[in-house]
Amino acid sequence: MSKDLPDVVKALTLQASVCRNMGSPLNGDLLDRAAADWLAGGPVKALMAPWEHADLQGQFDAAAPLRLIGSWHELALSGDDPAVARAYKALDADAIWAAVSIAMVARYDRLAAFMAHEPQTNEVRRSICLxxxxxxxxxxxxxxxxxxxxxxxxxxNASWDRYRYTVGDAVWGDPAASVRMDTAWNGPPPAVEAPVKVIERAACDRRPTDLTDPAQSRRLMAYIWADQADRLARLRAAIEVTLANGLTVERADAADWVRAKVRPHTGAATVLYHSVFWQYMPPESQSALAALIAEIGATATADAPFAWLRMEPPGLAPRMDIRLTLWPGGEERLLGHCHPHGASVEWLGGPSP
Incomplete structure (x- = not known):
């Protein structure tokens, strides 16, 4: 890749490679075409304009290339553009590109509005990493x-304990669960024999997805890569489980919600957790939230412990780290590494270096 290319083009090209490596040759092809289209001054350039001057880290922090392909997939899933819908159903890259090239001009406002909202992938298979x-x-x-x-x-992923998992030679969860998942598990098995009972669960998001709204459910599905049918099927099953159990995600800023709601409780282990979230916060917000979590941890006791569990990327590395900090004590442990979509887990379970 030429060093002289704009960072927006580098991001599209690098994301194309990531998609291929993560099992989506279709999106790899489409993103390479998008990069060429940007250089030619085509319709991709207008849609990517909000990130045109961001550096490469900024492109990936904002997931700008994923917003672009997500906007096309959402249009296909809606059925509002028959040509785009037909092309996606056939998983035909030539037909998709021909159709979205027209749609990027004719339906610019719709696609740009989709891309203005940060991605909320809610990949269900991240539960197997956590x-x-x-x-x-x-x-x-x-x-x-x-x-x-x-x-x-x-x-x-707030319903993680209602799913069935296969992790190497071990299994965990309800054998009758409708959401079932496995992964390429490397390393020793996790503590599947540990007794687990979730006595309280709550969740927040700055802009929560209302699963009772078909348009919002479709947004989630749009960020699942179209040539990965198993992920789409798992997502649909998880949506049904979540709706059946009546879980409501509260609309709130993460730091405000944590400050108001999260405290150690005698007789239970309180776990604060998140996945693929940290990168979307500015550094000052990261520092403030980390300080708040440490303050809460300092109030933990042996009979009211507090844990911070997270699955987040270490910089630009194409993997996620699974880390756990447990108070009292506040020891941070690197538990493992994983694929961003949960396709593989390298389980360490030991202390971080």
């Missing part, structure tokens, strides 16, 4: 869990 952390808290404390998720989107 599972080991929840089990570790249960094992270490021997207490029931109170689970609080920030940046929860639609709250699908």
């Amino acid at each position: 599972l080991g952390g929840f089990l570790e808290v249960a094992r270490m404390t021997g207490l029931p869990l109170r689970c609080f998720e920030i940046a929860a989107s639609a709250g699908l």
Whole structure:
């Protein structure tokens, strides 16, 4: 890749490579075409204008390339543009590009409005990455869990204990669960024998997804890559579980909500958790929230422990780190690394260096 290319084009090209490596050749092809279109002054340039002057880190922090392909997929799922819908149903890259090239001009306002909203992927398979952390808290404390998720989107991962998992040679969860998932698990199994009982759960998001609204449910599905049918099926099943259990994601700023709602509670382990959220906050907000979490941790006791579990990317690395900090004590542990969509987990379970 030429060093002289604009960062917006580098981001589109790099995201194309990431998509291919993560099992979506279709989006790899489409994003390469988008990069060429931007350089030619085509309709992609207008849609990507809000990020045109962002550096490469800024492009990925905002997930700008994913917003672009998400906008096309949402249009296809809506059925409002028959040509785009037909092309996506056939998973034909040539047909998709021909159709979206027209739509990017004819439906610019709609696509730009979609892209103005930060991604809320709510990938259900991230639960299999977080599972080991929840089990570790249960094992270490021997207490029931109170689970609080920030940046929860639609709250699908707030139902993590209602799903069925296969992790290497081990299994965990309800055998009758409608949401089932496995992963390429490397390393020792997590603490599947630890007794787990979730006695309280709550979630917040700055802009929560209302699953009773078809348009908002469709937004979630739009960020699932169109050539990955298993992910789409899992998402639909998780939506049904969440609706059936009546979980409501509260509309709130993460720091305000944590300050108001999250405190250690005697007789339970309180777990604050999040996934693929930290990168979307400015550095000052990250520092403020981390300080608040440490303040809460300082109030924890042996019979009222507090845990901070997170799955977040270390910079631009194409993987996520799973980290757990448990108070009292405040020891931070690097539990493992994982694929951003949960397709693989390298489980360490030991202390961080």
